Amino acid sequence: MTTLVPVTYKGGVYRHDEIVDLIDDLGGYIVQKHIMAQDVVLQSFVPRDDIDLIREIAKPLAGEVTEAPLVGTEIAVVSPSLEIHHLPHTACDIAEYLRRAGAKTNMVGLARGFGKRIANLNDEERDVINEHDLAVYALGNFEECIRQKFPVLRRGIHVPIVVTGAPDRETLVAIVDPPVEGYVGGxxxxxHRFKRPEELAKLDELVDEVSRTLDARRDVLAKDPLSVFPPRLMAILEERIHEISMLTHPTPVTAQMEGLRLKLPYDSYAPAVRSLEIADGVTIGDIADVTPSRMRNYILIRIKPFSETRILV
Amino acid sequence: MPPLNYFVVESPDATGREAYERIAGDVLQDLDLIKVVDRLHIYVDPKAPIFIAAGMLRHMPRAIRVTDFANINPGEKEIVLDIGDEAYLAPLLQKLWARYGKENVDQPDRFTVVLPAGLAGEEDLEQMVVADPSETLHKDIIYALQYIAPEGFKVRRQYIKDEKFYYVASEDTLEGDIVETMVAPIFAKMGVTL
Known part of the structure; x- marks a missing residue:
């Protein structure tokens, strides 16, 4: 079986459809396509052995292929509030940097995430964060505040968490109890905007921490693979439900590590999605849970593992 | 950031102290208040919890008069105001409308305002106060301090008069004598009596 690896292709608009076709022909998947003025960015999964071939074909088009460890993941960047104290810097810079590594990021601004005594997390925030592959908590400057409020802000969250804060990594490790999956101090x-080399180095450290955490999850998944690879299901949905092509969202179908978020109204489309046949006699309902998302009225598809369905598409 | 004459951040948490030094510098720079603030002392203790910022302003900017941004050319039939800096045009028009009536104030283009001669004396017009930056400056200072302070510190007491200002904030109720017990000693450190 060929291994698909996450890569980012950056190049010009001119003849980029050739690259799109090539990735398709090689059996890869494109999970995100952005066209910005003259530039095209494709976040995609391609067979490991064919990366050099894509590089070669992209050469005359001045396109470049880079490894992007976070392609196909959806990450929540949790900010204690949407006030000027916490935005736009830190939270937006973190989100932007993760996006460069291929992730689809969503900003979650808590209604009451500030203040060590009054901080809390409501059920909607909890459920929305839990719909992601990982949550990055962008916390503040004081050790004491993080110690007191973080247990409240993580209550009920079962996705991996990476914590950032001003105290150094060792201090964060010491004050966060029970431990979380990743820590980035400083x-x-x-x-102000992150622009000094040491600040950018911190963001690189964050990307490493996030990819390390997600790799650990991928290793677990490899032992009991999903019934269908999410980008594959994404390609099928895009081909079969033509309304998706009419959505104006930047990512009408968002790929996650263990599922998809489909940005169509749940009430009118869920039955059609559930009964959609993706292989001989196998419908989406057989291999995945199609549930309403807490994010607007979207559909959240969570793919079941092989051990549960005994089906591999 | 060009240094203030006195800028100290105190905190029991060393990392937090450094971070707040940077935050205060960034905020003052962003809001263009560096030239206005002369001395600033911040004390922040998350355990108490308390945030105190106390300081002094440099001399207050004076009121803006028409002569500061426009040329007045009196003619036989009309007085033509030649606007040099559009920043104060809106408040100027408001003042002129209120004083001479909208029908008498004509603005043929962005940089010209025409008034009928005889209605306004040249001297009067020149000395007319259009805007007082100190009004907004007080608001700006308080906004900056609110912006620097930790967000959870919602209970606050603020003061700004002449050149002295302070801002005390906490998550819990502030003691009635907080100014005497905590703010006055900070002013004393700066060599000023509140």
Whole structure:
């Protein structure tokens, strides 16, 4: 079996359809396509052995292929509030940097994430965060505040968490109990754009921490693979439900590690999605849970593992 | 950031102290208040919890008069105001409308305002106060301090008069004598009596 690896293709608009076709022909999947003025960015999964072939074909088009460890993941960047104290810097810079590594990021601004005594997390915020593959908590400057409020902000969250804050990594490890999956110290409440080399190095560290955490999850998944590879299901949905092509969202279908978020109204489309046949006699309903998302009225598809369905598409 | 004459951040948490030094610098720079603030002392203790910022302003900017941004050319029939800096045009028009009536204030283009001669004395017009930056400056200072302070510290007491200002904030109720017990000693450190 060929291994698909996450890569980013960056190139010009001119003849980029050739690359799109090539990836398709090689059996790869494109999970996100962005056209910005003259530039095209494709976040995709391609067979490991064919990366050099794509590089070669992209050469005359001045396109470049880079490894992007976070392609096909959806990450929540959790900010204690949407006030000027916490935005736009830190939270937006983190989100932007993760996006460069291929992730689809969503910003979750908590209604009451500030103040060590009054901080809390409501059920909607909890459910929305739980719909992601991973949550990055962008916390503040004081050790004491993080110690007191983080247990409240993580209550009920079962996805992996990476915590950032101004205290150094060792301090964060010491004050977060029970431990979370990742820590990045030295990023607190910052009032300017991340631009100095040491600040950018911190963001690189964050990307490494996030990919390490997700790789651990991927290893677990490899032992009991999903019934269908999410980008594959994404390609099938895009081909079979023509309304998706009419959506104006940047990512009408968002690929996650263990499922998909489909940005169509749940009430009118869920039955059609459930009964959609993807292989001989196998419908989406057989291999996945099609549930309403807490994000607007979208559909959340969670793919079941092989051990549960005994089906591999 | 060009240094203030006095800028100290105190906190029991060393990392937090450094971070707040940077935050205060960034905020003052962003809001263009560096030239206005002369001295600033911040004390922040998350355990208490308390945030105190106290300081002094440099001399207050004076009121803006028409002569500061426009040329007045009196003619036989009309007085032509030649606007140099559009920043104060809107408040100027408001003042002129209120004083001479909208029908008498004509604005043929962006940089010209025409008034009928005889209606306004040249002297009067020149000395007319159009805007007082100190009004907005007070608001700006308080906004900056609110912006610097930790967001959860919602209970606050603020003061700004002449050149002295302070801003005390906490998550819990503030003690009635907080100014005497905590703010006055900070002013004393700066060599000022509140």
């Amino acid at each position: 990023i607190g409440r910052i009032m």
